[in-house]
Amino acid sequence: MSEAVHMAGQRAVENPLLAEGLKLFFPVAALHAVLLPLAWIVLFAYALPFAHEIPVSQWHAHEMIFGTYAAALAGFLTSAVAEWTDTPPRHGRALLALLFLWLPGRIVGLFGWDALVIVAAATDLAFLGMLLWYVLRALITRGSTRHASFAVWVALLWLLELSIRLAWLSGNADLAGRLLHAALVVFVVFLSLAVARINVVVINLALDPGGTTTPYRPHPGRQNLAAGLVAVYGAAALAAPASAVPAWLALAAAAALFDRLAEWFIGIAVLRTHVLALAGANLFAALGFMAIGMAGLGAPLSAATGLHLLSVASLGLAVLAVFIIAGLRHSGRPLDLPWHAHAAVLLMLAAGLVRILPETGLATFLLGKHYALSAFLWSLAFLVWLAGFLPLLRHPAGFVGRSAPQTISR
Structure with a gap:
């Protein structure tokens, strides 16, 4: 049995899509972005079948932010932080564990399943917590604080996810809406910080492709x-x-x-x-x-x-x-x-x-x-x-x- 597990893990490492975070999570995020809006429009006509207490608009916003964009963020950070710190990138089973924690919340969000909010909250918080640990571990290994701001913002995103779920459970839709707004703002901060780093290489290669x-x-x-x-x-x-x-x-x-x-x-x-x-x-x-x-x-x-x-x-x-x-x-x-x-x-x-x-x-x-x-x-x-x-x-x-x-x- 242990040999079979070892062989499965070895195959995971050898799979090109599991070699680093972006190779797995960018396609996953893209697939989520393709399927979710079409399912909501074509199958459910905007009215999610199990959404009774939580506003449908907030389910939509949450799944865009903590579904598509969070998967993209996971791919970016698990690859970029390793590159910045000269540490080995997360791969194989470490990435699959992250993916399997991300997935249950997306199934719940697809249907707007109010009754399973606690289940989705637990797995989403575990997903963001594991992502935070992957970032922190690379910074600790390197002994660097230069990119610690990304860890701070992932931690804040974790806190916002917890607060949104608690607001939903308490029936406070107004507070949940403000917290979703704040989560969107966090992703704009991520955008600004990422562009500050990416643009240096992109513009230099545009000016000198060689x-x-x-x-x-x-x-x-x-x-x-x-x-x-x-x-x-x-x-x-x-x-x-x-x-x-x-x-x-x-x-x-x-x-x-x-x-x-x-x-x-x-x-x-x-x-x-x-x-x-x-x-x-x-x-x-x-x-x-x-x-x-x-x-x-x-x-x-x-x-x-x-x-x-x-x-x-x-x-x-x-x-x-x-x-x-x-x-x-x-x-x-x-x-x-x-x-x-x-x-x-x-x-x-x-x-x-x-x-x-x-x-x-x-x-x-x-x-x-x-x-x-x-x-x-x-x-x-x-x-x-x-x-x-x-x-x-x-x-x-x-x-x-x-x-x-x-x-x-x-």
Whole structure:
């Protein structure tokens, strides 16, 4: 029996998809992003069959944040932290354990199963706790605190998940909504911190595809300013949602994100799809916080429009860009994008615009249909990425020539 277990573990290690976190969790996150919206629209017509006490809209938000985006985060951190700290990446059974903890909550969330909230909470908290330990263990092994901020934000995400589930169990939907808003903000912080590291490599390779020079150096003041202001806004929005303070802080966060667009003033090299995708994610985040701030100060805008700019347009485009960049680099390939990558980015851009424009008074002919159409385009974007990149992740190629620069800057 023990020999059979050992052989199964050995096969898991040898499977290319279990060699490191992103090779497993990026396809898992993409598959979740493909299936979940279609199931909710086609099978359940937005009305989840077992959701009676918890609002359906909150189930939808939770599963986008703690389902799709949390799986993407797990893939990113289990690979990136190992790269930053020069420690062996988690692989094989360690990744499967993480996956099996993530999965039960997604089954419960698919049906909006109120009665199984405690079960889903237990496994989701265990999933985030294990992810936190994987990050901490690498930092401890290396004796480094340089990237400890990621551990802090994973811990905060764990706390928010616990609080959301407790709010649901106590019937406090208003508090749960504010906590979900805070969880979304945490993911925007992750986006900002990740882009600060990824962009250094991506822009340098765009300027010099051979990787022999590094002409781009980021402005130190921009690396953490946007993330810091987004975090301050999130704390204020959670603590004092009825005041004007969060609105002003949202505008400050928007200003920092707009200022950060200067990183992409690199001439014609910016026209590469993956470079534009990261810039677009940053732009949509800035527009999202601007909309939230203006709505809070009385402008004829809905704060929900700003939240959709963040959740669909900004994070959707950012996650897809990371999937494309890391999918190529970590499968031993240069950043020569296949057609799937270009198509997926265009579909995600369309999904974001279709979701947002009717809410701003533009493309009003889509009103009433834009939810389903945006969800379909969102699912199709991830499906196209999955079709193009899963074979690449399953069959890594040797990188020919000079050693490739790291995907994620230290």
